[in-house]
Amino acid sequence: MVINLSSVYALVGNPNSGKTTLFNEITGSNQHVGNWPGVTVEKKEGYVKLRGADIRVVDLPGLYSLSPCSAEERVARGFLINGKPDVILNVVDATNLERSMYLTLQLAEMGRPMVVALNMTDMLKKRGLDINVKLLEDRLGVPICSISARQVQGIQKFLEIAHRYPNNKYCDNNEKIYSKPVADAIKKIEEIISNGCKGRGIPKRFAAVRLFDDDDEIGNLLHLDDDEKRSINKIMAEAEARYGEHDIIIAEQKYKYIGRLCKECVKRNGKADAPTGSEKIDRVVTNKYVALPLFLSVMALVFYITFGSIGAWMSESLKNIIYDLIVPGFNNMLVRAGVADWAVSLCCDGIFGGVGSIVAFLPQLLLLFLFLSILEDSGYMARAAFLMDKPLNKSGLSGRSFVPLLMGFGCTVSGVMAARTLNSMRERRMTILLTPFLSCSAKMPVYAMISAAFFPKQMAVMVVASLYAVGLAVGAVAAGILQKTLFKKEHTPFLMELPPYRLPTPKTLWRNMSQRVWDFMVRAGTVLLLASVIIWFMREFDFSLHRLPSGYGKDSILAGIGYLLVPILKPLGIGFWQAAVALVTGLIAKEAIVGTLSILYNPAAGTSISAALQQAFTPVSALSFLVFVLLYSPCLAAFSTMRRELHSTKLALGWWLVQSGMAWTAAFIVYQFGTLAANIIRLI
Ligand code: GDP
Ligand code: MG
Numbered sequence: 001m002v003i004n005l006s007s008v009y010a011l012v013g014n015p016n017s018g019k020t021t022l023f024n025e026i027t028g029s030n031q032h033v034g035n036w037p038g039v040t041v042e043k044k045e046g047y048v049k050l051r052g053a054d055i056r057v058v059d060l061p062g063l064y065s066l067s068p069c070s071a072e073e074r075v076a077r078g079f080l081i082n083g084k085p086d087v088i089l090n091v092v093d094a095t096n097l098e099r100s101m102y103l104t105l106q107l108a109e110m111g112r113p114m115v116v117a118l119n120m121t122d123m124l125k126k127r128g129l130d131i132n133v134k135l136l137e138d139r140l141g142v143p144i145c146s147i148s149a150r151q152v153q154g155i156q157k158f159l160e161i162a163h164r165y166p167n168n169k170y171c172d173n174n175e176k177i178y179s180k181p182v183a184d185a186i187k188k189i190e191e192i193i194s195n196g197c198k199g200r201g202i203p204k205r206f207a208a209v210r211l212f213d214d215d216d217e218i219g220n221l222l223h224l225d226d227d228e229k230r231s232i233n234k235i236m237a238e239a240e241a242r243y244g245e246h247d248i249i250i251a252e253q254k255y256k257y258i259g260r261l262c263k264e265c266v267k268r269n270g271k272a273d274a275p276t277g278s279e280k281i282d283r284v285v286t287n288k289y290v291a292l293p294l295f296l297s298v299m300a301l302v303f304y305i306t307f308g309s310i311g312a313w314m315s316e317s318l319k320n321i322i323y324d325l326i327v328p329g330f331n332n333m334l335v336r337a338g339v340a341d342w343a344v345s346l347c348c349d350g351i352f353g354g355v356g357s358i359v360a361f362l363p364q365l366l367l368l369f370l371f372l373s374i375l376e377d378s379g380y381m382a383r384a385a386f387l388m389d390k391p392l393n394k395s396g397l398s399g400r401s402f403v404p405l406l407m408g409f410g411c412t413v414s415g416v417m418a419a420r421t422l423n424s425m426r427e428r429r430m431t432i433l434l435t436p437f438l439s440c441s442a443k444m445p446v447y448a449m450i451s452a453a454f455f456p457k458q459m460a461v462m463v464v465a466s467l468y469a470v471g472l473a474v475g476a477v478a479a480g481i482l483q484k485t486l487f488k489k490e491h492t493p494f495l496m497e498l499p500p501y502r503l504p505t506p507k508t509l510w511r512n513m514s515q516r517v518w519d520f521m522v523r524a525g526t527v528l529l530l531a532s533v534i535i536w537f538m539r540e541f542d543f544s545l546h547r548l549p550s551g552y553g554k555d556s557i558l559a560g561i562g563y564l565l566v567p568i569l570k571p572l573g574i575g576f577w578q579a580a581v582a583l584v585t586g587l588i589a590k591e592a593i594v595g596t597l598s599i600l601y602n603p604a605a606g607t608s609i610s611a612a613l614q615q616a617f618t619p620v621s622a623l624s625f626l627v628f629v630l631l632y633s634p635c636l637a638a639f640s641t642m643r644r645e646l647h648s649t650k651l652a653l654g655w656w657l658v659q660s661g662m663a664w665t666a667a668f669i670v671y672q673f674g675t676l677a678a679n680i681i682r683l684i
Contacts, residue, residue: 006053009162010079012107013091014100015062016499018119020044022091022149023059024511026159042420042647043075050163058085064099066106066210068217071425080110081202087162088114094131094146095123095500097266101258102251108142108173109206115143115162122148123500126276128269136265141173150505174205177257182249185239186212192231196222212236213250278500282383286498291387298380299406302371306364306410314363322356342540342547350536355529366517368407368414373512375403377504386498395476396483401431408438412638415440416645430479430487432645433655436634437475439468442590446629449594453610454622463623467630474631474662535588558584572628572664573621573671583628589635620674624667632663 011019027046044059060079061072068074080088090107092100107114118133137144143161147154174183189208197204202221210218211232224232239249284290305311327348334344375381381403389399400422408415415435422428447467451460538557541547548556554577561584562577569575569583578600585592601612617625633639633656643652 006055007086008056008058008083009087009089010083010085011057011059011089011091012076012080012103013062013119014064014093014096014103017062017091017093017100018149019059019062019091021508022089022117022119022147022155023057025149025152025155027057048159050159053163055163057089058083063103065103066206067213067215080107080112084112084201086113088112089158089162090114090116090142091119091149092116094118094121095127095129097131098258098262101261102254104140105173105177105254105258106206106209108140109209110203111205112203115145115158116140117149117158118144118146119149121146122151122153130267130269132265132267136261139176139261139265150502150508172205178250178253181242182212182239182253185235188235189232192228193222193224196224196228209250212239276500278379278498281501282498285380285383286386291383295384295387298375298384302368302375306367306371311364311367314367318359318363319356322352322359327352327356345540346533346536350532351529355525355532362517362521365411365414366513368410369513369517370509372403372407372414372418373509374504376512377502377508379499379501382498395479396487397427397430397434397479401427401434404431405435405438408435408440410441412436412438412440412634413641416638416641419645426487429646429651430482432642433482433651434475434479436638436642436659437471437478437631439471439630440590440634440638442635443629445591445594446586447626449597449609450613450617450622450626453613454617454619463626467626470627470666471630474666478662532588535585568664571671572624572667573618573675574625574628574667576616578616579625583632586629587633587636589637590629593629620671620678623674624671627670628663628667630663631659631666633659 011023013019023044023046026048042061046057046059048055048057058079060076063073063076066073066077066080068077079085088107088110090104092104104116118131121131124131131146133144133146143165145154145158145161147158149155174186177183178186186205186208189211190204193207193211194204196202197207200221202218207218207222219229285294330352331344331348334347372381375384385399385402387399388402392399392401401419404415404418404422406415407418412435415438416432419428419431419435422431444464447464451463454460455463535558538561541557542555543557543560553559558581559577562580565580565584566575566577569580574580578597581600582593582596585596597613598609601609601616613622634642639652639656642655643649646652
């Protein structure tokens with residue numbers, strides 16, 4: 001598709017102002033998600049046709065100001081300066097006008113054509129607010145259009161305005177915002193940098209104000225020479241002499257102006273003082289005593305439905321359909337058609353076996369994403385995050401990371417994908433890296449099988465529970481280390497606000513769900529398909545590429561690889577090729593460990609798999625094996641999701657190694673101390 005681009009529009013606004021909702025509404029399905037060159041911030045682009053013109057719309061990361069604190073803000077600011085969007089679509093939350101105005105004033109200083117979308121106007125009445133749009137328009141000097149992105153109101157008109165009447169004449173608010181001496185100082189700085197700005201295409205009003213505000217990056221961008229620096233410093237020193245610290249003058253005067261502006265333009269009618277529905281609900285939901293139990297119950301319910309009852313039933317049924325109906329049917333068909341034996345095995349054991357296991361996961365994922373969307377869209381997630389903010393702050397995360405981490409108990413893939421809801425890349429990456437420590441549900445069968453074979457019932461439950469606890473503890477340690485090394489806390493003001501409760505609409509639910517599921521299917525499907533074929537091949541053939549009669553034997557390539565790993569696993573007490581092979585197949589999918597062990601230790605008639613396992617493992621080496629399974633690298637689907645969501649192969653691979661190292665160390669400690677303890681007990 002060749003698109004003849006006539007213009008670029010940039011969607012800018014505070015986080016949660018509704019940019020993405022508006023973006024989706026404008027561009028429909030015609031969008032593309034990538035990332036910004038050189039950095040790891042997600043870039044969303046889409047196209048819209050307006051009166052014959054093709055317009056590219058870019059959804060910038062949310063920001064509160066143009067002072068670059070985080071990677072997201074830097075990206076957004078960089079695009080506004082260098083990307084030279086033809087029109088800035090400034091999305092403003094009408095119910096929170098005062099907060100959005102700071103960014104709006106800064107954007108206006110850029111002197112680029114801008115149109116303000118006064119969003120969420122459907123909420124104004126309910127909040128008892130009334131905005132005098134005409135007056136606001138007049139004061140700011142930019143066109144403003146009232147819209148509701150969620151209820152799809154006013155969007156067409158807004159686009160028309162952007163297309164036809166963006167304010168391309170420079171609107172000088174300087175004298176209105178700043179006191180005379182400051183406005184004069186800004187003018188003087190502008191004169192000094194005027195040429196430099198022109199040459200580099202940097203808006204000079206914006207640059208002058210930022211310089212006054214001590215923004216070094218702008219200074220560097222302009223390559224100021226010593227003379228210029230001296231003159232600017234002198235101008236600032238004069239202003240400083242009158243006001244004290246100069247670096248807050250700009251912000252202070254802007255906020256004062258905003259205060260006046262909002263007083264003029266926003267009217268509250270009496271109703272606003274009565275608590276809104278949301279506030280009433282919050283009195284219960286965020287109540288000191290109710291909040292935590294309620295939250296835990298909601299989560300337990302979600303987990304129960306997803307992984308326990310309906311979801312498990314749906315997955316089980318789908319698995320049965322795949323393995324009892326489709327695969328045998330397909331098998332028969334191929335056999336009857338006279339297809340070669342190896343090809344039948346490749347299709348049925350290899351491809352269907354591997355890919356089928358991920359497809360069987362789909363109903364659970366669908367449910368999980370549905371609940372996630374509902375919780376997110378209704379506004380409850382923000383409350384949950386709020387609740388967990390304090391404890392998570394200790395590990396350098398914030399409350400928003402809580403839900404993705406929690407989802408990790410279900411499936412690392414969904415946890416990692418849920419991390420998309422996080423606004424800051426730093427937090428998103430840290431959350432993604434920590435999710436695998438929350439033992440995913442696919443590891444459960446491994447725990448169940450091994451602990452049942454080696455420990456009495458009561459103790460087995462304890463063993464499994466402590467595995468989860470060990471995962472949490474190691475995760476907490478890892479968080480501490482990450483925070484001190486790779487992810488130093490960024491200096492970003494963390495604003496946590498509670499959006500009003502809203503009834504989720506089927507449309508957004510569907511959009512959230514379908515996109516996530518599709519992403520998952522495509523990625524996991526392609527990777528898993530390839531992996532299944534490779535594993536199948538390695539277990540069916542020996543090194544001279546002869547097909548083995550019964551597969552999986554000790555002559556197969558897979559066993560050969562197992563032998564290679566034996567020396568590494570020996571200090572952990574699991575130095576035999578079967579365990580090694582099980583762990584290797586576990587890299588593809590954790591459930592595969594159970595399958596591999598059952599085939600390799602195929603119990604003789606009349607005995608149980610437990611008895612067979614007891615021949616190979618001792619209780620101590622079984623424990624070491626479990627700890628290794630708990631901590632070692634996540635499955636391939638999770639790894640590829642992590643790589644993609646981290647936007648970094650290096651980081652993903654590095655972490656993969658770190659996890660393996662941690663697993664080895666932990667299992668080593670368990671085995672060595674366990675053996676020691678067992679010997680001591682025996683001596684006594
Ligand atoms: P972004 O962070 O700026 O991309 O904001 P989103 O598009 O993700 O929207 C944040 C929340 O506001 C979502 O729950 C939206 O459903 C909601 N929202 C967006 N636009 C409107 C609107 O016009 N009215 C109402 N009531 N809610 C909206
Ligand atoms: Mg967004």
